[in-house]
Amino acid sequence: MQWTSLTDTAQLDEIKKQSGYSVIFKHSTRCSVSLMAKRGFESDWDVIPENTALYFLDLIAHRDISAQIAELFQVHHESPQVLLIKDGECIFDASHSDISADEIAESIVA
Template identity: 75%
Template sequence: MQWKNITDINQINDIKDQKGYSLIFKHSTRCSVSMMAKRRFEMDWEVIPEDTNLYFLDLISFRPISAQIAETFQVHHESPQILVIKDGDCILDASHGDISADEVASVISN
């Protein structure tokens, strides 16, 4: 599995318009907690169904995109944060130590 980097604000509408499941990982490159959450998630991400679109946002470099994600999917901004999007709606958001590949897989599999 591989991340698709979010670098353009228009990608948010593309994600919202997608059918099926997408996952957005919002990461702060300056935060050790964020690095640990990302590493832990990637160690376990083989449990995520392969047809899930995986998106990665470096929120330090792309703060306006991070704000747009929060507005579009009606979630409170946090970092690190993971959002699971299904057919345009956020069905799971978790942050910090609550980020879990197993939980994401469970939500997607139901």
């Protein structure tokens, strides 16, 4: 699997319009907790169905996109944070040590 970098707010409109599942991972490049959460997620992401789009947001470089994510998907901003989007709606979000590829996969399969 491979991340698609979020670098423009227009990408969020595309995610909002997509059918199926997408994952957004919000990561702070200055935070060791965020790095650990990202590594843990990536080490287990093979459990996530291959047709799931994976998006990566560098919070430090793109704070504006992070703010737009919170507003568009009606979630409280946290870092690190993972959001599961289904048909344009956020159906699950987790942060810090609660981030789990297994839990995302279970939500998709359920």
